[in-house]
Amino acid sequence: xxxxxxxxxxxxxxxxxxxxxxxxxxxxxxxxxxxxxxxxxxxxxxxxxxxxxxxxxxxxxxxxxxxxxxxxxxxxxxxxxxxx
Amino acid sequence: xxxxxxxxxxxxxxxxxxxxxxxxxxxxxxxxxxxxxxxxxxxxxxxxxxxxxxxxxxxxxxxxxxxxxxxxxxxxxxxxxxxxxxxxxxxxxxxxxxxxxxxxxxxxxxxxxxxxxxxxxxxxxxxxxxxxxxxxxxxxxxxxxxxxxxxxxxxxxxxxxxxxxxxxxxxxxxxxxxxxxxxxxxxxxxxxxxxxxxxxxxxxxxxxxxxxxxxxxxxxxxxxxxxxxxxxxxxxxxxxxxxxxxxxxxxxxxxxxxxxxxxxxxxxxxxxxxxxxxxxxxxxxxxxxxxxxxxxxxxxxxxxxxxxxxxxxxxxxxxxxxxxxxxxxxxxxxxxxxxxxxxxxxxxxxxxxxxxxxxxxxxxxxxxxxxxxxxxxxxxxxxxxxxxxxxxxxxxxxxxxxxxxxxxxxxxxxxxxxxxxxxxxxxxxxxxxxxxxxxxxxxxxxxxxxxxxxxxxxxxxxxxxxxxxxxxxxxxxxxxxxxxxxxxxxxxxxxxxxxxxxxxxxxxxxxxxxxxxxxxxxxxxxxxxxxxxxxxxxxxxxxxxxxxxxxxxxxxxxxxxxxxxxxxxxxxxxxxxxxxxxxxxxxxxxxxxxxxxxxxxxxxxxxxxxxxxxxxxxxxxxxxxxxxxxxxxxxxxxxxxxxxxxxxxxxxxxxxxxxxxxxxxxxxxxxxxxxxxxxxxxxxxxxxxxxxxxxxxxxxxxxxxxxxxxxxxxxxxxxxxxxxxxxxxxxxxxxxxxxxxxxxxxxxxxxxxxxxxxxxxxxxxxxxxxxxxxxxxxxxxxxxxxxxxxxxxxxxxxxxxxxxxxxxxxxxxxxxxxxxxxxxxxxxxxxxxxxxxxxxxxxxxxxxxxxxxxxxxxxxxxxxxxxxxxxxxxxxxxxxxxxxxxxxxxxxxxxxxxx
Numbered sequence: 001x002x003x004x005x006x007x008x009x010x011x012x013x014x015x016x017x018x019x020x021x022x023x024x025x026x027x028x029x030x031x032x033x034x035x036x037x038x039x040x041x042x043x044x045x046x047x048x049x050x051x052x053x054x055x056x057x058x059x060x061x062x063x064x065x066x067x068x069x070x071x072x073x074x075x076x077x078x079x080x081x082x083x084x
Numbered sequence: 085x086x087x088x089x090x091x092x093x094x095x096x097x098x099x100x101x102x103x104x105x106x107x108x109x110x111x112x113x114x115x116x117x118x119x120x121x122x123x124x125x126x127x128x129x130x131x132x133x134x135x136x137x138x139x140x141x142x143x144x145x146x147x148x149x150x151x152x153x154x155x156x157x158x159x160x161x162x163x164x165x166x167x168x169x170x171x172x173x174x175x176x177x178x179x180x181x182x183x184x185x186x187x188x189x190x191x192x193x194x195x196x197x198x199x200x201x202x203x204x205x206x207x208x209x210x211x212x213x214x215x216x217x218x219x220x221x222x223x224x225x226x227x228x229x230x231x232x233x234x235x236x237x238x239x240x241x242x243x244x245x246x247x248x249x250x251x252x253x254x255x256x257x258x259x260x261x262x263x264x265x266x267x268x269x270x271x272x273x274x275x276x277x278x279x280x281x282x283x284x285x286x287x288x289x290x291x292x293x294x295x296x297x298x299x300x301x302x303x304x305x306x307x308x309x310x311x312x313x314x315x316x317x318x319x320x321x322x323x324x325x326x327x328x329x330x331x332x333x334x335x336x337x338x339x340x341x342x343x344x345x346x347x348x349x350x351x352x353x354x355x356x357x358x359x360x361x362x363x364x365x366x367x368x369x370x371x372x373x374x375x376x377x378x379x380x381x382x383x384x385x386x387x388x389x390x391x392x393x394x395x396x397x398x399x400x401x402x403x404x405x406x407x408x409x410x411x412x413x414x415x416x417x418x419x420x421x422x423x424x425x426x427x428x429x430x431x432x433x434x435x436x437x438x439x440x441x442x443x444x445x446x447x448x449x450x451x452x453x454x455x456x457x458x459x460x461x462x463x464x465x466x467x468x469x470x471x472x473x474x475x476x477x478x479x480x481x482x483x484x485x486x487x488x489x490x491x492x493x494x495x496x497x498x499x500x501x502x503x504x505x506x507x508x509x510x511x512x513x514x515x516x517x518x519x520x521x522x523x524x525x526x527x528x529x530x531x532x533x534x535x536x537x538x539x540x541x542x543x544x545x546x547x548x549x550x551x552x553x554x555x556x557x558x559x560x561x562x563x564x565x566x567x568x569x570x571x572x573x574x575x576x577x578x579x580x581x582x583x584x585x586x587x588x589x590x591x592x593x594x595x596x597x598x599x600x601x602x603x604x605x606x607x608x609x610x611x612x613x614x615x616x617x618x619x620x621x622x623x624x625x626x627x628x629x630x631x632x633x634x635x636x637x638x639x640x641x642x643x644x645x646x647x648x649x650x651x652x653x654x655x656x657x658x659x660x661x662x663x664x665x666x667x668x669x670x671x672x673x674x675x676x677x678x679x680x681x682x683x684x685x686x687x688x689x690x691x692x693x694x695x696x697x698x699x700x701x702x703x704x705x706x707x708x709x710x711x712x713x714x715x716x717x718x719x720x721x722x723x724x725x726x727x728x729x730x731x732x733x734x735x736x737x738x739x740x741x742x743x744x745x746x747x748x749x750x751x752x753x754x755x756x757x758x759x760x761x762x763x764x765x766x767x768x769x770x771x772x773x774x775x776x777x778x779x780x781x782x783x784x785x786x787x788x789x790x791x792x793x794x795x796x797x798x799x800x801x802x803x804x805x806x807x808x809x810x811x812x813x814x815x816x817x818x819x820x821x822x823x824x825x826x827x828x829x830x831x832x833x834x835x836x837x838x839x840x841x842x843x844x845x846x847x848x849x850x851x852x853x854x855x856x857x858x859x860x861x862x863x864x865x866x867x868x869x870x871x872x873x874x875x876x877x878x879x880x881x882x883x884x885x886x887x888x889x890x891x892x893x894x895x896x897x898x899x900x901x902x903x904x905x906x907x908x909x910x911x912x913x914x915x916x917x918x919x920x921x922x923x924x925x926x927x928x929x930x931x932x933x934x935x936x937x938x939x940x941x942x943x944x945x946x947x948x949x950x951x952x953x954x955x956x957x958x959x960x961x962x963x964x965x966x967x968x969x970x971x972x973x974x975x976x977x978x979x980x981x982x983x
Contacts, residue, residue, distance in 0.1 A: 019338035022345075027425065028418035040336035062250060064414055065129040065308065066338060 012074040013054065015044040018067035030057055041069060092367060092399035094176050096156040096216075097139040102288040102393065104280050106137060109269060113141040114148075116267025117214070122239050123260050124246040125253070128271040130411045131310025131340075134248040135218055135397075137274065145214065153211045155180035158218045158399075160366065162446065164225040165480055166195050177202060181211050195231045197702045200238070204701065207240035219410075220249035229254050236260070275307030284309075289316040297329050304333045310411050314343035317393060318350065344415040347394075358385055359394075360424070363416035364431050364454070366447075367399065368406045375438035376431055429455040440464055445471075449484055458492045463541065466498045470545055482506050497523045498540045501552055508556060513563045520553050551580045551588045558595040570599035590619030590628075597635070602747035604786025604829045606639040613639075630656045631669045634676045634709060635746065642749075642789075644832025646683060646869040653677035667704025671697045676709065678716035682723055685872035685905055690720050711740040715752065723873060725909075727763050731756055749787060751776075754794045761794075761801050762879075764969025769798050780818040784825045789834060792822055796841055804848050805970050807939055816845050836862045836874055844881050850937060852888050859885055860894045867898045875902050876909050880978045883907065921964050923982065930957045931982060935974045 020036040030053070032046035048054045054071075061068055116124045126134045142154050155176040163169045174185035184205040206213060223229065232245075232255060239245065247253055260266040276284060281302040285291045293301075305311030315332065319325050328346075335342055348356055361377045362368055370383025386406050389396040395412035399405040408416065420428060432455035439448035440460075445468040452461035465484050472481050485493060485503055493499045504519030527549065529537035540546050554577035561569025574595035581588040597612030613632045620629035633656035640649040653673060660670040674697035681690035694716050697704075705713065714737035722730040738752045757772040778795045782788065799815035819842050826834035839862035846855035866874055875882050886903045890896065923931060926947075933943045944954035962968060965976045 017338075019341070020336045021338045021341055024422040025341070025418050027421040028414075036336075042338070060414075063130055063410065064340065065131050065310065065411060 010047065010049055012046065013044075013048045014070075014072045014074055015057070015061065016069040016071075017042045017044065017061060018069055021066070029060060032057070045074070092405045093158050093160070093172060094156060094179055095158070095400050096142060096154055097135055097397065098401075099140045099143050100136060103136055103140065104276070104284045104288055106133075106140065106280065109137055109273065110141045110144055112267065112269065112273075113138075114145065117145065117244055119267075120241055120244075121260075121267050122236055122245065122265040123255075123257075124244065124267040124269075125257065126246070126248040126269045126274075127250075127252050128269075128274050129250050130414075131308055131409075132271055132274040133309040134274065136309075137269070138216055138218070138246065138248060142214065142216070149212070151212060153180040153213045155213055155215045156218065157216065159220060159222050161222055162450070162480070164223060164228065165483075166225060166227045166231065168480070169223070169225070169228050170195055170198055170231070174198070174202060177206070177213065177215065180213055180215075181206075181209050183209050184213075195227060196234055197705075199231055199235055200702050203235070203238050203240055203243075206243045209242065212242045212244070214244045214246060216246040216248065218248045220247045220253050221251045223253075274309070276302065276309055276312060277307065278302050281307065281312060284312060285316055289320070291316060291319055291325065293319075293325065293329075297326065300329055300333045305339055308339060310409070311339040311343065313393070313395075314340065314347055318343055318346040340411060340415060344412070344419075348419075351394075355385070355389075355394075358382070359416055360420050361427075361431060363408070363413060363420050364428060364451075365435060366407065368396070368408070369404055371442075372435065372438050376434045378434075429457070431455075433457050433460070436460055436464075446480065453484070453487050458488055459539075462488055462492045462496055462499060462539070466496060466540060466545070469498060469502055494522060495526075495539045497526050497538050497549055498545050500526065501549055501556070505556055508559060508563070513560055516556065516560050520556060523549065523553060548581075548585060548588060551577050551585065551592070554580060555588070555591050555595065558592075562595070562598060565602075567599050567603045570595055570602075574599065586619045586623035587625070590616045590623055590625070593619060594632070598747065601635075601639055601749070602787060604789075604831070606643050606786075607830060609639045610636055610643070626659070626663055627668055630660050630663070631672065631706070631709070634669075634672060634712070637676060637680075638746070638749070641679070641683075642831045642833040644834075644836060644865060644869060646680065646833075646871060650677075650680045650870075653680060667700035668706060669709075671700040671704035672706055672709040672712065674700075675705075675713035675716050679719060682716070682719050683873050684870050685723070685876060687720055687723055690716070694720065707740075708742050708745040711737040711742075711752070714740060715755070718755070722759060722762075723877070723909075727759050731759050734759070747787060750790045754790050757794050758797060761797050764801075764805075764967060764972035766798065766802055766805065766969065769794075769801075773798055780814050784821060786825075786829060786831075789822065789826070789831075792818065793834070793837060793841070796822065796838075796845075800841065800845050800848060801971060803845075807937060812845055812849060816842065819845065832865055836866050836871065840874060840878060840882075843885055844878060847881055847885055848937070852885075855885060856889055856892055856894065859889055860892075863889065863895045863898060867895060872902065872905060876906050879906075879975060923961060923964055927957055927961050927964070928982060930954065931961055931973060931977045934958070934961075934970055935977070 015032075016037075018041055020040060021034055021042045023034050026032060026034055029044055030046065032044040035043045035045065037043060044057075048057070058068070058071070113124060126138060128134055142156075145152055146154065157172055157176040159169075163172060178185040185202060232253075236245065236255065247255075257266065261268065278299060282293075282295070282298045285293050285298055285301065301312060301315055305315065318332075319328055322328055332342060332346075348359070351359070358373070358377060358379075362373050362382075365372065365376065368382075368386055370386060373382030373386065374380060386396060387403065390398060390403070390406065395409035396406045397409060399407055407413075432451045436448045436451035436455060436457065437460075439445075439451060445464050448464045449461050449468075452458070452464060461484065465481060465488075469481065481502065485499065485506070488499075493503055500519050500523045504516045504523070507513075507515045507519065526538045527536075531537050554573045558570045558573035558577065561567075561573060574592050577592035577595070578589065581592060583589075593612050593616035597609045597616055600606070600612055601609035613636050617629045617632040617636075620626075620632070633652055636652065637649045640646075640652070653676070657670065657673050657677065660668075660673055663670075674693045678690040678693040678697075681687070681693065694713060697713055714733045718730040718733035718737065721727075721733060734752055734756045738756075741752055753772050753776075757769040760766070760769040760772075773791070773795050776788075776791050778788065778791045780795065780799075782792065784792060796815050796818050799811040799818070802809050803812035803815065819838055823835060823838045823842070826838055839858040843855040843857075843859035843862070846852075846858070862874070875886070883903065883906050886899050886906065889899050890903065929947060930943065933946060938946065940954060940958075941951055944951045947954065949957075958970075958973075961973055965973050965980075967973045967976050
C-alpha cells in the first residue's frame, strides 16, 4: 500500500465553479460554504469525509450543469482557512 | 417485490410542440443508423436537450423507416440492480418487438446468459431495433456496465444502441471511436447556434426579440438550451424585456440560479407552493400530487404546467404521469432544502403512504426511508417479501434491510428470518442462528395483555415462519456438513408443515433426501426425493420437480440401477420438453443423461444428448447443474481416448461446480486424478489423493467412497509400474473393506466397480483363477443393467481377464460382447496413429518385457544388458511412443499391435 493510500481521506476541499451561486445552495451542496469571488466564480469550501462523498458532491455540481474549474485539498495545518 | 414494470420508464418521449427542429443533428443520427455503427452516444450535461433531440430523431426515423422498431428505457437510481436492469431491458425490447424476450427469463441465470438469449432473439427477429438508454449516468453498477460491454461485443447488426448520458459512460468508447463504430454528439454539438436560438425565442416562444438581444442571450447562456428556455419563460408577458436581458446578461450569477429565481417569482403562490411540495417526487401524477399537497386538482395543475412549459415532461400518452426536468427538479429541491427543510420528511411520508396504498412497494419504501420513517419502511418491505420470494429478486430487499436500524428488524420476525437467510446466502453461517433463535423467542413472547410482542403483520409468511426457520436451520446444518442436524431440522419442518403446504413439504423432503444421500443411505435418499418431487408437482413447480431427476440419478447410479436411471431420464425429458420452459430443465437433463449412454458405450447417443443440451443455449442451464455438461463431455472424450481434452473439460467443470447444493460424492478433482492414472501420471494423481488426506487406514464413509476407490486404483497402478513398491496388498485390503461398506449400503454400482478392481489387482499379481471370482460376480450383476464401460475403461488387463472368463465359460454372450467392444476401443483414439519413429528390434524386445510383471533389473538380466543400457532403451521407447510411464508405454504398444 502506498503512502498515498494511507493518508486519511478526511479533509477540507475547495471547489471552484464558473458563475455565481447563491448561498441558499449551501444545503444542497452538503453544507459547504459558498463564496462568490470577484472574478465571477464561486468557491465551495467544506469538509469531505471520504472519496465517495467527494465524487457525490462533484456529481451534484455536474448535474446542475455548472462548469467546474478546479478542485483543491486545503492544507490540513490550517483547517479553517480565512475566506477572502 | 413482484417486479411490476413501470410503463412510464418505457415511454418514448414525444417531441415537444414548441421545440426547435434540429435537422443537422437529426441527420447525424440518421447517418449513424445507416452506417450501422454500434453505438450512438449523446453525452452532455443536463439541459442540453439530449432527450428532446433523440425523441425528434426517433419520430423522424419511424416516419422514414417504418420497419424500424424503437425500445426506450429511461433509467433511474434503482436500476443499479442487475436483475432489475435486465428485466426492464427485456421489457423495453419486448414492447418494441413481442417476439423478443417472449420466453420467461430464468431469474437464476447470470446476466450474460439472459443477454445471449436477447441477442439471439434480436438476431433472429424480423425488425431493426433502436434501443435507447436514457439517463445512463445513473448506472454505476459494474456488472451492468460489463453486461453492456458484452452486449456491444455481440451486438447483432439489427440492433442500434443509443446512450444518452450526462457523463461519458464507462464503456470502451475510445475503442469504438477508433474503430469507426461510434456516432457521437456532445455539448458543443448540442448547443443552440445563433439561428437556433433565434428560432426558439422568436418563433417557438414568439418573443419578438431583436437580433442583438438574441445574441446577448445566446452568448450569456452559451447556447445552453435549459438556460434559454428559462430565459424565455422569464420574459413571457414581461413589459420590459430589454431591461430583463440587460440585467441578466450583466449579472455574474449562474444562469439557472438567476433564471429559476425569476421564473419562480413570477408564479402565483399556489403554483409555486405546488412546485416546492412536489419537488421530492421522481414522478408526478394527479392523485399522487393530491396526496402529497393535500389539495385537489393536481391533474389540472400538471396539465397547465405542461402547457406553460414549466419543465414538466409527460411520461405517458395519457398524461397520467409526468416528471420535472432534472435541472428544474434540482433547483426546486435545493430551494426546499434551504427554505423549508423541516417540511421534507412529511412530504416523503405522504408520498410513501400513497404508493403503499397503490401497491407500489418499491417507491413506498424509498420515500419511507427518505422520510426516515423506518416503521413504515419495515412494514412495506415485509409485505413485499412473498413477491420477492417468487421472483427471487432479493437484491432490493437486502439493500433496504441494510438501511433499516437493527432494532426495527429485530422487532419483526418476518424481517429477522429474511435477514438470517441473507446471512446464510452471503456465507456468514455462524451468524444465522442468532437471528433464527431470536425470531422464535419473539414469536412465543406475549405482551401483558396477551397480544403478540412483535410487529410483524399476520399473514401466510408469518404463519409458515416456524417451517421456514426449521428449513433454514437444516440449511445451516448442511453448510456445516452436520448430517444429523439436517435430518433433525428437516423432520421438524415436515412435522410443522400443513398438509397443503406443498412447497414447504417439498423443501423439507428434499433436505431429508440430501441428508440420507450424504450419509450413504441412497435408497432412503431416492424415496425422499421422490416425495419432494411429488410435493413440488402439487405446488405447481414442475421445473424443480423434474430437476430432482438428476439428483435421484446421482443416487441410482451408485445403487447400480442403471436401467431405472435411463428410464427416469427418458420420462423426465419427455415431460420437460412438453413444458417448454425456455429449455429448463431440458438442457440439464440432456447433459446429465449422457452419462447413462456413456456407461452403455453408446457414445454417439451420449454426444447427441450433449449437443442437444448445448443447442438450447447457455441460458437454458441452471447454474447448479451447469458443470454436468462438462463432466458428461469429459467422460465421452475419456471413453474416446482423448484424455487431455477430457482433463481440460473437467477443469472447466471444476470451475463451474457450485459447492453447497449437493453432497460432493464424486469430486471432479477425483475424476481428474483417475484420468491421470490412466495416463500414467501417477505423481499427479498422488498429489490429489494426498491433498484429500486419503489413506488406506481411514474409516470409510460414503462421502469419501469415490476418493478411496480412486486411491485403490492409484495403488494398483503404482504396484503394476513398480512391483517392489509393495502397495498391491494394501490396495487389496482397502478394496475388501470398501466392498463390505458398499454392500452394507446396498450400493451395487459401487460394489461392481470394487469387484472389477479386485479382479484387476489379482490379475496383476498373476492370480488369474482367483481374479475370476470377483469378475464373475461383477458380470452377473452388471449384465442385466446393461453396463459396458465398467469393463471397457480398464483396457488391456481387462481384455486378459475377459479372455480367461470366456475360457471358464462365464456369461459367454456378455463376455464375448464386452471383449469385442474392448478390442474395438483399444484400436480407436489417438493411439491408432502410427508413431513417428519405429522401435528398433531391441526396443521391441524391451517393450514386450515391460508388459510383463518383471522388474527393471530382471528385464536387464533377461536381455544380458546393464541396468543403465536397459534404462536408455526404456527412455528411447518412451520418447518414440510419446509416453512417460511404463503402463502407458505398454498400453500404447498394445494399441499399436507391437505386443
